[in-house]
Amino acid sequence: MKIVMAIIKPFKLEEVRDALTAIGVHGLTVTEVKGYGRQKGHTEIYRGAEYAVSFLPKLKIEVAVPADLAGKVVDTIADTARTGQIGDGKIFVYSIEKAVRIRTGETDGDAL
DSSP states (O other): OOEEEEOOOOHHHHHHHHHHHHTTTTOOOEEEEEEETTTOEEEEEEETTEEEEEEEEEEEEEEEOHHHHHHHHHHHHHHHHHSEEEEEEEEEEESSSSOBBBOOOBBBBOOO
16 A cells, blocks of 8 residues: 655646546545745745745645555656646655554555
8 A cells, every 4th residue: 555645736636636536546635735846936026025935835635545556646646737847746655554444444455
């Protein structure tokens, strides 16, 4: 079992969700986050004053999947979220030691 965590631009969420649903992913968690990478934020002008925006709004998507599906999920997210512009995001994959569905008590692969 793996967790695929992706940091993406907010406007790409619906496309990514639809693409994941199409490959058989039935659940995901989305969190609003702020951060920066190589672009180091940007400057904006508000009421005539310029100020630096150090942390940009992003979305963090987390998907728990069987290990054999993780590669396909990564490829799907990368292909769908890519705009070709700086700040498209990152994808991380890490292992799940144990999973439990609270309602039924199912564990590991059955809990996904």
